[in-house]
Amino acid sequence: MELELRNIQHQYGKKRILQNLSLTLTPGVYGLLGPNGTGKTTLMRIIADVLYPTSGQVLLNGQDKNKIGDLYRAQIGYLPQDLGMYSHFTARKFLYFIAALKGLSKEEAGERIQSLAKIVNLSGQLDVKCGKYSGGMKRRLGIVQALLNNPRILILDEPTVGLDPMERVRFRNLISEISGDRIVILSTHIVPDIDHIAKRVFLMGQGSILRQGTIKELLSEVQGEVWQVVVPGRLLAQIEEKGTVVNMLQLDSGLELRVVGKQAPHPDAIQVAPCLEDVYMSYFRSPDTEKTPLKETSFR
Numbered sequence: 001m002e003l004e005l006r007n008i009q010h011q012y013g014k015k016r017i018l019q020n021l022s023l024t025l026t027p028g029v030y031g032l033l034g035p036n037g038t039g040k041t042t043l044m045r046i047i048a049d050v051l052y053p054t055s056g057q058v059l060l061n062g063q064d065k066n067k068i069g070d071l072y073r074a075q076i077g078y079l080p081q082d083l084g085m086y087s088h089f090t091a092r093k094f095l096y097f098i099a100a101l102k103g104l105s106k107e108e109a110g111e112r113i114q115s116l117a118k119i120v121n122l123s124g125q126l127d128v129k130c131g132k133y134s135g136g137m138k139r140r141l142g143i144v145q146a147l148l149n150n151p152r153i154l155i156l157d158e159p160t161v162g163l164d165p166m167e168r169v170r171f172r173n174l175i176s177e178i179s180g181d182r183i184v185i186l187s188t189h190i191v192p193d194i195d196h197i198a199k200r201v202f203l204m205g206q207g208s209i210l211r212q213g214t215i216k217e218l219l220s221e222v223q224g225e226v227w228q229v230v231v232p233g234r235l236l237a238q239i240e241e242k243g244t245v246v247n248m249l250q251l252d253s254g255l256e257l258r259v260v261g262k263q264a265p266h267p268d269a270i271q272v273a274p275c276l277e278d279v280y281m282s283y284f285r286s287p288d289t290e291k292t293p294l295k296e297t298s299f300r
């Protein structure tokens, strides 16, 4: 199976959101990583076929999604950022409702609901009203509704928002478990959400893919360029001129800084192993500058 996005462009009114975006995806988990407002949701909605791009094509196995219509939509499972749930419905009733919208028979729906609820560990809570579900339970219920039609393409838009660290880890494992031979596209601005589980990562900024690669490839980009040093606080400004400070920790002995930069930011700085967050931070420095890519893109 191959999903291809060809020269996707999207505008809301005159505002250009996505520009000439091209990607090819085969089964596996893909992380779409980028700051808020860079067009991740817009892209996900286009793939989920709930939004038409201004121009460009989405092709499944070489066939334009607009030409194959229902056949394309039957392959899609979508967990939007804000999945509306009727709070007075029980989870079971909600799932039957979604299953009906997806065209499943009552028998098929019943079987799918049972087996999926088991996988996400909600079997015992299916008769609880959605309004009483915690954030983590709602996200797991969201996964179940997305999987009801056994889609080959699963689109998860910031699925871990609002989850505590334990639930995040569980959710990440769950995604790995259900990925199988599906294409799973997961958008987030939280780097650890995709660390370890993504086969490929797309760094998205300003409506285009700035960089893509396996985690190993992305890490190699900053190999030898990540430093750690403890300095007096007054040296912070000087260090910031020499590299991107990706983390700082106040210690009794001074400020412990993690810095990404080509040169050692201080004579005492030691090289440390890079992590995906270093790569991310080298592209998007801070909330004020996050939409400005700092690195030149080396390839698309």
Ligand SMILES: Nc1ncnc2c1ncn2[C@@H]1O[C@H](COP(=O)(O)OP(=O)(O)OP(=O)(O)O)[C@@H](O)[C@H]1O
Pocket: 012, 017, 034, 035, 036, 037, 038, 039, 040, 041, 042, 043, 189
């Ligand atoms: N329906 C709309 N009409 C007009 N502008 C929109 C619409 N939806 C999104 N936008 C704008 O498009 C840009 C990209 O939004 P989008 O939600 O796709 O980004 P995102 O990367 O998913 O951000 P977030 O992580 O905050 O959800 C933003 O500037 C947003 O304000």
